[in-house]
Amino acid sequence: MHANPAPNEKGSLSVKSSATDVHGLAKDISHGRTCHSNPSVSCGDCRLGELCLPIALDAVEISHLDEIVKRGRALSKGDYLYREGDDFQAIYAIRAGSFKTFKTTLDGVEQVTGLYLPGEIVGMDGISSNHHGSSAMALETGSFCEIPFHLLEELSARIPSLQGRFFRLMGQEIVKDQQMLTLVSSNAAEERVAALLLSISSRNHRRKLSPSQFRLAMTRADIGSYLGVTLETVSRVFSRLQKQSIVKVDNKEIHVIDMAGLKAIAKVSVSGY
Amino acid sequence: MHANPAPNEKGSLSVKSSATDVHGLAKDISHGRTCHSNPSVSCGDCRLGELCLPIALDAVEISHLDEIVKRGRALSKGDYLYREGDDFQAIYAIRAGSFKTFKTTLDGVEQVTGLYLPGEIVGMDGISSNHHGSSAMALETGSFCEIPFHLLEELSARIPSLQGRFFRLMGQEIVKDQQMLTLVSSNAAEERVAALLLSISSRNHRRKLSPSQFRLAMTRADIGSYLGVTLETVSRVFSRLQKQSIVKVDNKEIHVIDMAGLKAIAKVSVSGY
DNA sequence: CGATAAGTTGAACTGGCTCAAGTCATGTGG
DNA sequence: CCACATGACTTGAGCCAGTTCAACTTATCG
Numbered sequence: 328m329h330a331n332p333a334p335n336e337k338g339s340l341s342v343k344s345s346a347t348d349v350h351g352l353a354k355d356i357s358h359g360r361t362c363h364s365n366p367s368v369s370c371g372d373c374r375l376g377e378l379c380l381p382i383a384l385d386a387v388e389i390s391h392l393d394e395i396v397k398r399g400r401a402l403s404k405g406d407y408l409y410r411e412g413d414d415f416q417a418i419y420a421i422r423a424g425s426f427k428t429f430k431t432t433l434d435g436v437e438q439v440t441g442l443y444l445p446g447e448i449v450g451m452d453g454i455s456s457n458h459h460g461s462s463a464m465a466l467e468t469g470s471f472c473e474i475p476f477h478l479l480e481e482l483s484a485r486i487p488s489l490q491g492r493f494f495r496l497m498g499q500e501i502v503k504d505q506q507m508l509t510l511v512s513s514n515a516a517e518e519r520v521a522a523l524l525l526s527i528s529s530r531n532h533r534r535k536l537s538p539s540q541f542r543l544a545m546t547r548a549d550i551g552s553y554l555g556v557t558l559e560t561v562s563r564v565f566s567r568l569q570k571q572s573i574v575k576v577d578n579k580e581i582h583v584i585d586m587a588g589l590k591a592i593a594k595v596s597v598s599g600y
Numbered sequence: 601m602h603a604n605p606a607p608n609e610k611g612s613l614s615v616k617s618s619a620t621d622v623h624g625l626a627k628d629i630s631h632g633r634t635c636h637s638n639p640s641v642s643c644g645d646c647r648l649g650e651l652c653l654p655i656a657l658d659a660v661e662i663s664h665l666d667e668i669v670k671r672g673r674a675l676s677k678g679d680y681l682y683r684e685g686d687d688f689q690a691i692y693a694i695r696a697g698s699f700k701t702f703k704t705t706l707d708g709v710e711q712v713t714g715l716y717l718p719g720e721i722v723g724m725d726g727i728s729s730n731h732h733g734s735s736a737m738a739l740e741t742g743s744f745c746e747i748p749f750h751l752l753e754e755l756s757a758r759i760p761s762l763q764g765r766f767f768r769l770m771g772q773e774i775v776k777d778q779q780m781l782t783l784v785s786s787n788a789a790e791e792r793v794a795a796l797l798l799s800i801s802s803r804n805h806r807r808k809l810s811p812s813q814f815r816l817a818m819t820r821a822d823i824g825s826y827l828g829v830t831l832e833t834v835s836r837v838f839s840r841l842q843k844q845s846i847v848k849v850d851n852k853e854i855h856v857i858d859m860a861g862l863k864a865i866a867k868v869s870v871s872g873y
Numbered sequence: 874c875g876a877t878a879a880g881t882t883g884a885a886c887t888g889g890c891t892c893a894a895g896t897c898a899t900g901t902g903g
Numbered sequence: 904c905c906a907c908a909t910g911a912c913t914t915g916a917g918c919c920a921g922t923t924c925a926a927c928t929t930a931t932c933g
Contacts, residue, residue, distance in 0.1 A: 430782060433867055438786055440778050452778060454771030460778065480767065484760045491753060497770040498727030504777035505713050505725060505733065509703060512784045512828030513711055516889070547912060555785030560889060562913055578898075578912080594706055789921070820880060833921060835881055851880080851930070 369393050370472075378446030378533060379420050380474070380496070383488045391486065395478040396420075401470045408449060408463035408471065415453025417475045421445050424469015425544045428452070428461045429552070439553035442523075442545065444530050451500050466544035511555045514594070519554040520564045521593035524574065528583060539583040568592075642666050651719030651806060652693050653747070653769070656761045664759065668751040669693075674743045681722060681736035681744065688726025690748045694718045697742015698817045701725070701734045702825070712826040715796075715818065717803050724773050739817035784828045787867070792827040793837045794866035797847065801856060812856040841865075 370381045371389040381389050399422070402408065408419055411430055421443050428441040428449060440461050443449045453459040454476065483490040510522050524543075532538040543550070547558040554561070565576045573589050575582040583589055643654045644662040654662050672695070675681065681692055684703060694716050701714040701722060713734050716722045726732040727749070756763040783795050797816075805811040816823070820831040827834070838849045846862050848855040856862055 430778075432782075432786070436786070438782050440781060451771060451774055455768045455775055456771075460775050480760070480764060484757060484763055487753070487757045490757055490763060493767075494753065494770070495728045497767070497774065498724060498729075501770065501773050501777060502725055502728055502733050504774060504781060505703075508713060508777060508781050508784060509705075509711050511781060512825070513705070513709070546910090552785070557890060558912080559891085559914085563889090566913075819878090830922060831880080832882085832923085836921090839881075 368398070370396060373422075375420070375422065375446040375534070379448070380489070380492060383492050384486065388486050388489065391482055392489070395475060395482060397473040397475075399470055400473060401468070402465040403468045404465055406465045408465070409453075409459050411459055411462045413453075413459045415450070415457050415459055415476065417473045418448055418450040418454075418479070419463070420472040420474065421447050421449065422470045422472060425466045426463050426469065426471075427466055427545060427549055427553075428463045429549075430461045437552060439545075439549050442527075442553065444527070444534070446534060447530075448496055448500075451497055454497075466549075467542075516554070516556045516560050517564050517567070518593050519556065520550070520561060520568070521589050522595065523550065523554060524581060524583060525589060525593050525595060527581075528586075539586065541581055542579050543581050544579060641671070643669060646695075648693070648695060648719040648807075652721070653762070653765060656765050657759065661759050661762065664755055665762070668748060668755060670746040670748075672743055673746060674741070675738040676741045677738055679738045681738070682726075682732050684732055684735045686726075686732045688723070688730050688732055688749065690746045691721055691723040691726075691752070692736070693745040693747065694720050694722065695743045695745060698739045699736050699742065699744075700739055700818060700822055700826075701736045702822075703734045710825060712818070712822050715800075715826065717800070717807070719807055720803075721769055721773075724770055727770075739822075789827070789829045789833050790837050790840070791866050792829065793823070793834060793841070794862050795868065796823065796827060797854060797856060798862060798866050798868060800854075801859075812859065814854055815852050816854050817852060 369389075370376055370379070370393050371386065373379070373381075376382060381392060384392065402424070408426060423445055425445075426443045426449055427439050428443070429437050429439045431437055441449070443463075449463050449471075450459065452461055479489075479493070483493055510519055514522070527541060527543065528538040531541055545553070547561045551558040551561045565574070568574045568589075569576050571585075571588070573583070573585045573592070575584055642662075643649055643652070643666050644659065646652070646654075649655060654665055657665060675697070681699060696718055698718075699716045699722055700712050701716070702710050702712045704710055714722070716736075722736050722744075723732065725734055752762075752766070756766055783792055787795070800814060800816065801811040804814050818826070820834045824831040824834045838847070841847045841862075842849050844861070846856070846858045846865070848857055
């Protein structure tokens with residue numbers, strides 16, 4: 328029924344505005360908290376730098392990186408960053424907003440494979456085969472930097488620390504996927520939801536945002552698909568967690584009240600993460 | 601109860617024999633079919649080369665690679681290649697035999713995260729954090745090459761095609777993990793088992809081995825853990841598939857009789873894979 | 874050859890699924 | 904700017920695939 332929803336029929340990579348004419352357009356899209364998304368900001372000045380690619384580069388190296396990055400492109404909810412099957416051209420650094428990646432199975436069902444927050448890199452699934460194995464879609468208004476992969480490869484060959492950084496970034500993606508696999512193939516529904524909330528919490532923490540209060544822009548169906556349960560189960564788990572005063576859920580707005588309790592449910596050692 | 605089974609208490613990286621004194625030791629361990637495992641064979645001559653790292657390198661480059669690879673080390677069933685938490689030093693190319701990777705959860709349960717066959721690379725989970733996030737264990741007698749990662753990084757910076765090859769290899773690991781995630785979070789037990797058999801089948805095919813007849817060295821418990829079902833369910837699925845004349849299962853020996861039928865169950869397009 | 878691990882099969886139970894009926898949020902056109 | 908249509912979310916009830924527990928058979932290896 329709701330196969331191929333395609334809420335917005337922009338083509339992939341269809342941000343028509345050039346890198347220069349979007350000045351100011353993407354302002355205010357990060358919930359007004361900070362202004363990550365000023366499109367003119369360079370990698371060296373970007374406050375996400377420490378999460379993104381530039382970490383471990385010196386000033387000269389960052390200026391080389393700056394030259395290949397197409398900065399500050401904007402998207403609104405439902406827009407595609409790329410689609411499953413597209414030629415792989417670039418990887419994308421999220422600046423603001425959140426994105427999901429998903430595959431569409433043969434019988435037309437959407438299967439969510441990832442959730443990406445600001446400072447994280449999307450699109451590495453295309454590296455091995457030269458075309459994207461999944462689609463990436465904005466869950467809300469957002470912006471991103473596009474990094475053409477062949478240029479990144481060239482630059483990496485010249486800057487060893489950049490090569491190392493990117494190896495590590497890909498390694499992180501592998502670890503993340505394996506954690507997800509472990510989560511989904513062993514744990515109960517409640518544990519999966521708890522683990523997702525904790526993951527977002529800790530990623531927010533790294534970004535200097537509140538680890539206990541955030542907006543989860545995915546729908547219940549997306550969350551369910553990602554965690555391998557139905558949307559009804561997700562809803563019921565949220566209700567139960569709320570009844571136990573572990574979280575307060577107001578639609579997409581999540582407030583973690585009892586962090587230790589949440590960790591206990593997720594069976595994560597309280598110190599770790 | 602059967603937590604931390606540690607069937608063999610060799611320490612990790614505990615192959616005490618030096619790279620030179622193992623000549624001949626590892627002969628015949630690949631079921632006698634071919635002799636992948638002659639430890640003295642160089643990367644250029646290794647018949648697994650086209651699956652492994654050397655592909656896309658020229659003769660001179662391969663000789664550089666040869667210099668950093670520690671070749672032909674042998675392991676027997678239950679031996680660890682590395683353990684969860686070990687310092688990350690190297691990645692490992694499987695030459696013969698098969699290996700599983702797994703994590704042990706807080707409550708002592710083993711969770712299988714990967715199955716690796718000859719020509720494949722294990723250990724990339726350690727790249728991002730400098731220590732291994734999982735353990736790798738031989739499922740049967742086998743051998744491998746050890747590639748110290750810092751040397752590979754250095755060499756990659758000097759040989760762009762090697763850097764590209766390794767980016768692609770890591771990308772493959774990401775794609776593989778995401779496929780696994782999709783499989784486990786959406787499909788029924790029968791589909792998961794069918795998909796696993798098809799995956800091994802196609803990987804065997806690439807290695808010029810029979811796609812329809814092979815040995816699956818994992819126990820039913822390992823398979824179940826990997827696929828997110830219980831060992832009893834795995835057993836029952838095998839029985840059912842056998843009753844339908846889709847496969848013939850004799851303990852660990854698998855014979856796919858009706859490949860199209862198996863693909864239908866796995867919901868994989870018959871052309872693909 | 875005997876002990877122990879691995880695998881099979883049965884029976885009862887249950888967490889999460891399916892189907893259904895309703896409320897609530899959101900965004901678009903009048 | 905409101906109305907209303909559509910999609911998102913919640914909650915309930917019944918059902919079923921896969922789990923759990925158990926008893927047994929078959930492999931493996933010291």
